[in-house]
Amino acid sequence: MIRKEAIKIASEAVVDSPIISANGYISRDLFETDDKDTNFYMIGSMGLSSSIALGVALKNPRKRVYVFDGDGNILMNLGSLTTIGKLKPKNLIHLVFDNQSHESTGGQPSNTRNIDIYKIAKSSNYKAFKTSSKVSLKKILRKIKNIDGPIMILIKITKGGKPSKRIIHSPITIKKRFSQKMYRQR
Amino acid sequence: MKEASQRQMFDLLVHKGIENFIGVPDSTMKYFISQGLKKKKILITTREDEAIGIAVGMSLSKHNSLVFMQNAGFANSISTITSLVQLYEFPIIFLIGWRGYLKSDAPEHYKIGRIQPELIKLIGLDSKIVTESNWKECCKWAVNKINHSIPCTLILRREFHD
Numbered sequence: 001m002i003r004k005e006a007i008k009i010a011s012e013a014v015v016d017s018p019i020i021s022a023n024g025y026i027s028r029d030l031f032e033t034d035d036k037d038t039n040f041y042m043i044g045s046m047g048l049s050s051s052i053a054l055g056v057a058l059k060n061p062r063k064r065v066y067v068f069d070g071d072g073n074i075l076m077n078l079g080s081l082t083t084i085g086k087l088k089p090k091n092l093i094h095l096v097f098d099n100q101s102h103e104s105t106g107g108q109p110s111n112t113r114n115i116d117i118y119k120i121a122k123s124s125n126y127k128a129f130k131t132s133s134k135v136s137l138k139k140i141l142r143k144i145k146n147i148d149g150p151i152m153i154l155i156k157i158t159k160g161g162k163p164s165k166r167i168i169h170s171p172i173t174i175k176k177r178f179s180q181k182m183y184r185q186r
Numbered sequence: 187m188k189e190a191s192q193r194q195m196f197d198l199l200v201h202k203g204i205e206n207f208i209g210v211p212d213s214t215m216k217y218f219i220s221q222g223l224k225k226k227k228i229l230i231t232t233r234e235d236e237a238i239g240i241a242v243g244m245s246l247s248k249h250n251s252l253v254f255m256q257n258a259g260f261a262n263s264i265s266t267i268t269s270l271v272q273l274y275e276f277p278i279i280f281l282i283g284w285r286g287y288l289k290s291d292a293p294e295h296y297k298i299g300r301i302q303p304e305l306i307k308l309i310g311l312d313s314k315i316v317t318e319s320n321w322k323e324c325c326k327w328a329v330n331k332i333n334h335s336i337p338c339t340l341i342l343r344r345e346f347h348d
Binding site: 056 | 233247268
């Protein structure tokens, strides 16, 4: 399963819940496969998507808030797992698309070749799942709808596929449409 | 700034609608943080940029935040401020402790303390230095800024040694 396939499956399962997506190819894939107002594309500030999602989750306890994170991204902000694990937001679902590399910058290796994020998540009070197949990813996404967070799904993916196009919305537009949607749905 | 003023400053910001106080502690503002802990309104993070990320998430849900840090953490956060806060125009108040303000401060603070005013100016962050006599106006100024969707920073000088 390549990243774009995994992102399409996950985004369809999320329906209209908010998604905070990491910079680089993750946001680009999400934009290309399923652009919607409830997607917040973080185009810079690598590492911070889970922190932004935590802020959204704490202020919207009745919504399920999803993070579409990457291995390179979460490795830059591992402390975030401890803050989330301390606060235990029931409505936070953290998906990590792990291709063990920095694919957006040319496929250089990341540390998840040797270190298991799943174990780190577990010891940070997450309920953690791990998968590398489309069938089991779909199953887990269904299953977690009835489970309290924080939840992590570590999705092992393979590199490859054509790079998705860049996001055409301006940052201000991304912010405004997401924010209005949050407000209206409250 | 004295203990009483720091505590009153915290209360005033809450009164003016700041709901969340997120950051990494700095001794320059320890009474401000202590007041927030007493009121159960403080969220301590592992890094300063993480705090900014959380504040951004809260801002997306239309809740106002202040992010506090030492100037060492400000230096760590510059890319987050330029590529997240300023790029998307998130109205966040920063409170930065100015280590190295006194030339006799510990050596690790000297350089950042010296370049801090220019650094803040260079990245285009509106700022005010908070003192014992102007803290009320400073709070009013900062809240007014974010009500107009402009991020800004308040600076607290470290004027003592421990």
